[in-house]
Amino acid sequence: MRDFSGGHEWLSINTATVRKQHGQEVPLDRIVDQCAERGIRAISPWRDQVAALGIERLARQLTAHGIGLSGYCRGGFFPAVDAAGLQAALDDNRRAIDEAKLLGAPCVVLVVGALPGALDGRALYKDIGRARGEVRDGIAASLDHAREVGMPLAIEPLHPMQAADRACINTLEQALDLCDELDPERGGMLGVAVDVYHVWWDPKLREQIERAGAERLLAYHVCDWLTPTRDLLSDRGMMGDGVVELKKIRGWVEAAGYRGFSEVEIFSALDWWQRSGEDVLDACIERHRSQV
Ligand code: ZN
Numbered sequence: 641m642r643d644f645s646g647g648h649e650w651l652s653i654n655t656a657t658v659r660k661q662h663g664q665e666v667p668l669d670r671i672v673d674q675c676a677e678r679g680i681r682a683i684s685p686w687r688d689q690v691a692a693l694g695i696e697r698l699a700r701q702l703t704a705h706g707i708g709l710s711g712y713c714r715g716g717f718f719p720a721v722d723a724a725g726l727q728a729a730l731d732d733n734r735r736a737i738d739e740a741k742l743l744g745a746p747c748v749v750l751v752v753g754a755l756p757g758a759l760d761g762r763a764l765y766k767d768i769g770r771a772r773g774e775v776r777d778g779i780a781a782s783l784d785h786a787r788e789v790g791m792p793l794a795i796e797p798l799h800p801m802q803a804a805d806r807a808c809i810n811t812l813e814q815a816l817d818l819c820d821e822l823d824p825e826r827g828g829m830l831g832v833a834v835d836v837y838h839v840w841w842d843p844k845l846r847e848q849i850e851r852a853g854a855e856r857l858l859a860y861h862v863c864d865w866l867t868p869t870r871d872l873l874s875d876r877g878m879m880g881d882g883v884v885e886l887k888k889i890r891g892w893v894e895a896a897g898y899r900g901f902s903e904v905e906i907f908s909a910l911d912w913w914q915r916s917g918e919d920v921l922d923a924c925i926e927r928h929r930s931q932v
Contacts, residue, residue, distance in 0.1 A: 641887075641894045644902070644929055651928045652682035652710035654861065654905035655689060658917035666917055668693045669701055674917055676705040678925060682901050684711040684749070684859075687736060699743055710901035711794065711833065711859045712740035716807070717753035718778025719771040721764045725756065726774065733782045737791045746900065747794040747858040748786070749833045750779065751807050758805040771808045779830070780822050787829050794858035795819065796833035799841075801872050812839050812848035819856055826855045834893060835861035835905065837876055840884045846892050854897025862886060862932055863906045874907040878923055880931035890932060902932050 653675055659666050668689040690698055715736040720726045740748045752775045757764040786793050795815040798807035809815050815832045823830040839845055864882030869875050879886055904924045906912055912920050
């Protein structure tokens with residue numbers, strides 16, 4: 641297992657971690673500068689931030705700083721109530737793949753979606769089996785374009801508490817079953833994003849990480865699970881402040897062959913978003929060295 645205690649060359653920052661400080665949207669170019677000042681070598685930005693800044697401008701800024709991407713957030717949200725909605729999702733995923741390619745990302749992270757409309761509080765249907773079928777078909781269709789341009793897709797299983805509104809793929813096993821079905825030859829264009837927040841509790845976690853292997857492990861996200869958790873979406877903890885055995889899980893991931901970045905992804909409306917971005921990044925560096 642790699643020793644992270646002496647530096648942070650394998651630290652990446654998911655830009656959601658430092659984008660809403662004190663209730664204000666922090667522009668992406670400022671986040672990139674803050675990372676560059678600290679010698680952080682990678683980020684994972686969100687599409688709306690990239691669109692607001694301008695993708696060409698971001699690409700130039702990243703090149704100037706020598707900063708790469710550990711992933712691109714995000715594709716997915718495939719289910720819809722009608723054919724037009726399904727097609728719109730495919731078109732949007734195609735654009736996400738092209739943007740990721742332009743930015744040189746190693747993968748597009750897929751938050752696959754669930755019951756259409758549920759995110760707005762009004763599910764347009766209740767059949768989660770149907771949603772899972774539409775996710776399968778959506779990934780299969782998107783995979784064609786991903787293969788054409790050479791941009792891997794990383795399915796991120798989300799904790800079951802988000803099965804209704806964000807992702808109906810909820811375990812690593814379920815994600816890997818889909819990978820095996822759609823990419824049986826393990827061609828390198830379909831895999832998983834392992835986010836400890838979503839999968840730490842899974843009794844099959846170790847065996848499924850082993851099953852994934854280096855070809856399927858495309859991204860690794862860290863934060864911590866707080867007790868109590870006060871909000872289902874935005875009460876993630878800083879590494880070391882919760883109950884996730886971070887070093888143990890990274891050991892499994894690395895034993896399976898993963899050698900990429902450890903991406904910090906913390907949605908924390910109640911705590912870390914109430915501090916300055918600089919302070920949060922400094923804490924990420926310290927905890928990356930001591931806790932991850
Ligand atoms: Zn994640």
